[in-house]
Amino acid sequence: MPLNRDFVGRTYESPAPYEVSRVKIGEFATAIGDANPIYHDRRAAVAAGHPDVVAPPTFPIVFSLFGTGDALADPDLGLNFAMVVHGEQRFEYERPIHAGDELVWTSTVEEIRSVGRNEFLTLRSDVSTTSGEPVCRTYNIIVERGGAA
Amino acid sequence: MAATVKYDEVETGQKIPAVEYRVRRVDLVRYAGASGDFNPIHWNERHAKAVGLPDVIAHGMYTMAQGSRFVTDWAGDPGAVVEYGVRFSSMVVVPDDDNGATITISGVVEDKREDKRVVVTLTARSGDSRVLSKARAVVQLS
Numbered sequence: 001m002p003l004n005r006d007f008v009g010r011t012y013e014s015p016a017p018y019e020v021s022r023v024k025i026g027e028f029a030t031a032i033g034d035a036n037p038i039y040h041d042r043r044a045a046v047a048a049g050h051p052d053v054v055a056p057p058t059f060p061i062v063f064s065l066f067g068t069g070d071a072l073a074d075p076d077l078g079l080n081f082a083m084v085v086h087g088e089q090r091f092e093y094e095r096p097i098h099a100g101d102e103l104v105w106t107s108t109v110e111e112i113r114s115v116g117r118n119e120f121l122t123l124r125s126d127v128s129t130t131s132g133e134p135v136c137r138t139y140n141i142i143v144e145r146g147g148a149a
Numbered sequence: 150m151a152a153t154v155k156y157d158e159v160e161t162g163q164k165i166p167a168v169e170y171r172v173r174r175v176d177l178v179r180y181a182g183a184s185g186d187f188n189p190i191h192w193n194e195r196h197a198k199a200v201g202l203p204d205v206i207a208h209g210m211y212t213m214a215q216g217s218r219f220v221t222d223w224a225g226d227p228g229a230v231v232e233y234g235v236r237f238s239s240m241v242v243v244p245d246d247d248n249g250a251t252i253t254i255s256g257v258v259e260d261k262r263e264d265k266r267v268v269v270t271l272t273a274r275s276g277d278s279r280v281l282s283k284a285r286a287v288v289q290l291s
Contacts, residue, residue: 090234
């Protein structure tokens, strides 16, 4: 079933600030197999010029989709989750995320389009600190296989 | 924060040697826990086959994370990556054995930009498949 184009332009706010912890950064870095001390050791991070341990580049995937689950599950959108795959992912960074950051974001359904038999939905999240400093933007394209057929 | 690679020492077209990354079932379970993505296609063979997949497949974001690891290991600082994007073009099938699958990543410095930034394009393969396409990072060098 084609996705409902009325959702294009809708925005969703993060439910609550996401507190970035050293423990979570270390856990995520370990899970991707990356032993870089800048992810694990505060002293190494500070020696490299960072305020604290920094998060690996793909870390925003951990939190940036919170708050949009309800939107994607809205029956009016018409998304069949069983047929969803991750199509593309992109990050643009203003600065690295580091432990101690308190992050909020606004997610926007930027585009819905058909490519062949598939439906593509682009979700952009603009991430900033609670004090309003821009941190990064994430672009998540999900594909509903067969949705446009 | 500073990359250890110097902009003036990098040439357009320069190759970054391939690195192999192993991915086994336990790595996917650990990544599921750390990322919060518990989609059963990434850990449950019965479920994966029921939805038409050949076997359990790796999270696309796991493969993407190996790509950024490749770039940050080359550049010397995770903070040097200013942009990073990929398209997931094929699956990484992870069998239930001790070897799992292998993701082989290599890179090329495609372009030198202003402000000491370079564009690195990545090639990521697993088995006979190219698992990422349009994989590129913009990196701030020193």
